[in-house]
Amino acid sequence: MGLHRRLRPLTVAHLNNLPGPCEGCVFWETPDPHEVRCGSACDPERARQWHSTVLREWGACGLVAFENDEVLGFIKYAPPAYLPQIANLPGRLPESRCVVLACMHIRDDARQHGLGTLLLRAALRDLVMRGERTVFACGVETTADMTAQPMIGVDFLLRNGFNIAHPHPSYPLLRLDLKSLVAWTENIEAVLDSLRIPLRRSARMPTPSVESRGVSE
Numbered sequence: 086m087g088l089h090r091r092l093r094p095l096t097v098a099h100l101n102n103l104p105g106p107c108e109g110c111v112f113w114e115t116p117d118p119h120e121v122r123c124g125s126a127c128d129p130e131r132a133r134q135w136h137s138t139v140l141r142e143w144g145a146c147g148l149v150a151f152e153n154d155e156v157l158g159f160i161k162y163a164p165p166a167y168l169p170q171i172a173n174l175p176g177r178l179p180e181s182r183c184v185v186l187a188c189m190h191i192r193d194d195a196r197q198h199g200l201g202t203l204l205l206r207a208a209l210r211d212l213v214m215r216g217e218r219t220v221f222a223c224g225v226e227t228t229a230d231m232t233a234q235p236m237i238g239v240d241f242l243l244r245n246g247f248n249i250a251h252p253h254p255s256y257p258l259l260r261l262d263l264k265s266l267v268a269w270t271e272n273i274e275a276v277l278d279s280l281r282i283p284l285r286r287s288a289r290m291p292t293p294s295v296e297s298r299g300v301s302e
Contacts, residue, residue, distance in 0.1 A: 092207055095147030095159055097136045100129070102156045103149070104190045111135065112235045113161075113187040116169035121225075121256070123188075123233045139167050144215065148207055150200060158191035160204045162212070162220070174223045176251030176258030184212055186222040188235050205245055213263050220261045222247060226254065 093099075101108055109129030112119055119125040139146045147161035165171050165178055165185050178185075186208070191200055212220060224239035224247075225231075231238060242259050243249075246266070251258035 090152045093149050094145030095149050097133050099149050100132060103159055104192045106233050113168045113170045118173045123235045139163055150204060158200055158204060160189040160208045161187045162208055175253040175256050178221055180219055183219040183221055184217050186220060186237060189237050218263055222259045223256050224259050225256060
């Protein structure tokens with residue numbers, strides 16, 4: 086079977102195959118304070134219900150990148166009403182009409198090849214097409230391994246047009262005005278298909294395991 090990469094909306098059907106420390110992670114979906122770590126709040130059934138609710142009331146809450154039937158990575162976003170954990174983090178959203186980028190995880194052997202940038206760009210284009218105006222993200226300032234971080238790296242966000250809206254030594258709040266974006270004309274799936282990602286293939290059948298890593302370019 087030849088190489089075929091594609092982007093698809095994030096749905097309940099993808100939850101069991103997402104890269105990340107906990108397939109049922111609900112860090113962002115719960116209002117109670119938790120350790121800032123992927124999997125610090127884990128409830129697979131609640132995760133499924135949350136995705137179903139957001140899809141029904143607002144629409145798809147993210148994008149998944151596939152190579153054939155394997156998940157390479159995903160990005161998740163939603164209005165802040167669906168991500169109550171944002172209230173426990175530094176900074177306060179100054180706008181009620183906005184979207185929050187919650188997290189992005191990329192498979193270990195797919196990192197450092199431009200997939201993160203492509204997922205972010207596809208997500209922003211999706212939000213522009215849906216009429217959204219502003220995107221916020223609670224970034225993480227760290228030089229450590231991003232594997233278990235439920236946020237997106239600050240440096241990555243700054244390189245992709247975000248600005249600091251509320252400074253903090255560990256978790257600054259960043260903002261991007263979607264009206265400031267230049268229209269993208271490239272075929273994002275064609276760019277995805279052209280990325281040179283040297284994936285490791287598992288001999289275990291029928292489905293290779295998915296290792297967890299955090300955000301990268």
